[in-house]
Amino acid sequence: MNLALADIRHRLGRFLMTCVGLGLLMGVALSMIGIYQGVVAEALALSRSLRADLWVVESGTRGPFAESSRLPGDVREMVARLPGVAAAGAITLRTAEMQAPQGVLRVQVMGYEPGRPGGPDAIASGRALGGARFEMVADARARLPVGATVLLGGDRYRVVGTTRGLVASGGDPLVFVTLRDSQELQFKLAPPAARRAQAAGTGGGGTDTVNAVIARLAPGADPAQVAETARRWKHLGALTDAEQSDLLTRSVVNRARVQLGMFTVVLLFVSAVIIALIIYTMTMDKLREIATLKLIGASDGTIVGLVLQQALLLGAAGYAAAVLIVFATRGFFPRTVALGPAEVAVMAGVIGAICVLGSLVSIRAALRIEPQQALGG
Amino acid sequence: MSGATAPLVQVEGIGRVFGAGETAVRALDGVDLSVGAGEVVGLKGPSGSGKSTLLNIIACILEPSAGRLLLGGETVWDGAWRVADLRRLRRERIGFIFQFHNLLPFLDATDNVALAMTLAGADVGTARARARDLLDYLQVGHRATAKPARLSGGEAQRVAIARALANRPRVILADEPTAALDSERARVVMDLLRQVAREQQAAILVVTHDEKIFDRFDRMVALRDGRLEAVA
Numbered sequence: 212m213n214l215a216l217a218d219i220r221h222r223l224g225r226f227l228m229t230c231v232g233l234g235l236l237m238g239v240a241l242s243m244i245g246i247y248q249g250v251v252a253e254a255l256a257l258s259r260s261l262r263a264d265l266w267v268v269e270s271g272t273r274g275p276f277a278e279s280s281r282l283p284g285d286v287r288e289m290v291a292r293l294p295g296v297a298a299a300g301a302i303t304l305r306t307a308e309m310q311a312p313q314g315v316l317r318v319q320v321m322g323y324e325p326g327r328p329g330g331p332d333a334i335a336s337g338r339a340l341g342g343a344r345f346e347m348v349a350d351a352r353a354r355l356p357v358g359a360t361v362l363l364g365g366d367r368y369r370v371v372g373t374t375r376g377l378v379a380s381g382g383d384p385l386v387f388v389t390l391r392d393s394q395e396l397q398f399k400l401a402p403p404a405a406r407r408a409q410a411a412g413t414g415g416g417g418t419d420t421v422n423a424v425i426a427r428l429a430p431g432a433d434p435a436q437v438a439e440t441a442r443r444w445k446h447l448g449a450l451t452d453a454e455q456s457d458l459l460t461r462s463v464v465n466r467a468r469v470q471l472g473m474f475t476v477v478l479l480f481v482s483a484v485i486i487a488l489i490i491y492t493m494t495m496d497k498l499r500e501i502a503t504l505k506l507i508g509a510s511d512g513t514i515v516g517l518v519l520q521q522a523l524l525l526g527a528a529g530y531a532a533a534v535l536i537v538f539a540t541r542g543f544f545p546r547t548v549a550l551g552p553a554e555v556a557v558m559a560g561v562i563g564a565i566c567v568l569g570s571l572v573s574i575r576a577a578l579r580i581e582p583q584q585a586l587g588g
Numbered sequence: 589m590s591g592a593t594a595p596l597v598q599v600e601g602i603g604r605v606f607g608a609g610e611t612a613v614r615a616l617d618g619v620d621l622s623v624g625a626g627e628v629v630g631l632k633g634p635s636g637s638g639k640s641t642l643l644n645i646i647a648c649i650l651e652p653s654a655g656r657l658l659l660g661g662e663t664v665w666d667g668a669w670r671v672a673d674l675r676r677l678r679r680e681r682i683g684f685i686f687q688f689h690n691l692l693p694f695l696d697a698t699d700n701v702a703l704a705m706t707l708a709g710a711d712v713g714t715a716r717a718r719a720r721d722l723l724d725y726l727q728v729g730h731r732a733t734a735k736p737a738r739l740s741g742g743e744a745q746r747v748a749i750a751r752a753l754a755n756r757p758r759v760i761l762a763d764e765p766t767a768a769l770d771s772e773r774a775r776v777v778m779d780l781l782r783q784v785a786r787e788q789q790a791a792i793l794v795v796t797h798d799e800k801i802f803d804r805f806d807r808m809v810a811l812r813d814g815r816l817e818a819v820a
């Protein structure tokens with residue numbers, strides 16, 4: 212005979228309503244943690260998919276994600292000849308709006324040379340880019356099926372393949388086109404004045420401009436050392452993949468991370484206050500019953516057990532609702548909600564601790580109830 | 589004085605004052621009373637005369653202001669509580685039938701009775717079996733699975749009596765246990781208490797207004813303005 216359970220069953224409707232409300236609140240906190248994790252995971256997904264050991268960028272910049280970087284196209288050959296470099300590929304990177312069947316879509320367009328580093332590591336459906344013009348590989352987040360056509364910079368592109376989980380730091384899906392297409396796009400999308408200057412050959416650099424060169428190193432080559440060589444002898448900026456990843460998680464998405472982290476803390480704090488209030492109300496609703504228990508000789512342990520078990524049951528049921536809600540709706544979130552068993556378990560521990568702490572005030576109040584309070588009408 | 593021969597309940601010069609200063613109420617004043625094993629004593633008196641106060645003091649729910657209280661020959665209060673664990677004493681040695689039945693609303697009749705036993709350490713199976721026996725004995729066995737809200741006043745009162753008897757206490761205190769019962773049932777309850785007093789050698793003190801059952805007591809005492817009066 213469990214008093215906590217019996218009392219909950221006695222007012223089951225009210226308890227379940229409370230749990231659903233609490234579940235929504237904790238669900239928001241849980242999805243915040245998921246989005247937080249998602250931002251970090253997404254920031255790293257692209258650089259991981261490109262399998263770059265070294266990022267060569269414009270000298271003095273930390274591009275191409277954190278800062279803009281422009282390099283002449285022939286830098287690629289220079290990098291490819293550096294000792295320790297196995298392969299090098301030039302890439303361009305820019306945001307653009309394209310006309311998709313479902314409407315205007317903001318994307319991050321990445322240009323690369325098929326066959327050289329710069330393309331996605333894995334294709335989810337369809338195929339990778341061949342050499343043909345106006346082909347596109349789009350991330351699943353763009354919701355473009357293979358075979359779809361889109362308008363980008365006045366040209367009609369055909370989607371030949373899709374990737375999964377490749378988005379820009381702002382959450383925009385990535386699309387891949389050939390370097391040649393992307394360079395043309397760059398020209399078409401440039402402001403008219405810059406375009407005229409570029410066409411006349413006075414704007415510097417011409418149209419063969421790229422944003423970065425990605426290098427894969429030969430086995431045994433030290434990325435830091437190759438980066439140093441590129442910096443010192445070729446007057447280029449160079450970042451190892453570790454530095455780039457660090458940059459991506461620290462500086463590029465830092466604001467979003469801190470923001471989400473703060474929201475999560477605030478939500479957990481609000482949850483804690485609300486849980487404590489609910490437990491207090493639940494306990495005070497049972498004032499007469501608790502006094503009666505004391506009258507018939509229940510020990511303090513029995514009373515503490517009653518309050519604590521109800522607090523934990525409330526937390527457990529509310530959290531179960533939260534997990535159900537988040538996992539049922541995570542596909543509808545605009546950003547990746549990255550939640551694994553570890554996050555769910557850690558959050559369960561946090562909720563458990565909140566429930567125990569939140570019930571302390573109620574336990575104190577319950578222990579102070581005098582048995583006489585049960586007497587009288 | 590040895591516990592075996594001493595009266596189970598000994599009240600010596602007990603007084604109780606509620607409040608302080610101008611508004612102080614002297615609810616009990618120098619009350620002496622003892623109830624022996626197997627004895628059923630009736631306590632009457634007008635409303636506000638201190639009957640409930642006296643019962644609550646004997647049940648160790650309320651602290652006296654003066655005097656001495658002994659249960660089973662053991663000093664329980666003389667200026668301060670002399671028993672460390674009052675709730676344990678209550679649960680093991682005192683059966684209390686409250687004026688308002690005070691059943692737990694979330695437990696059915698059986699578990700309300702069984703709880704008193706599990707709190708005292710009985711296992712649930714044994715407790716429930718004895719609870720059902722007690723409910724049968726009190727003729728509410730057919731309501732064993734009903735929650736208190738669905739019981740009539742008389743049924744709830746009999747469940748409460750079953751709970752008071754559950755741990756076979758030596759001291760049974762009842763605050764107007766027959767108030768909610770018709771005279772037929774009131775007599776049944778009183779006969780039952782007499783039987784318990786005889787069989788368990790328990791000391792029973794019953795507050796009552798009910799003249800119809802005055803003949804069921806071994807002895808009647810009366811309270812008036814907090815003072816005990818002998819009754820012819």
Ligand SMILES: Nc1ncnc2c1ncn2[C@@H]1O[C@H](COP(=O)(O)OP(=O)(O)O)[C@@H](O)[C@H]1O
Nearest residue numbers: 606607613615634635636637638639640641642
């Ligand atoms: N908790 C309390 N606080 C203040 N006064 C009380 C309290 N309990 C009882 N009294 C007072 O003590 C007197 C005796 O009350 P009570 O024992 O309940 O009488 P009875 O049960 O005989 O009707 C009354 O005057 C009552 O107002």
Ligand SMILES: [Mg+2]
Nearest residue numbers: 639640641687
């Ligand atoms: Mg009274």
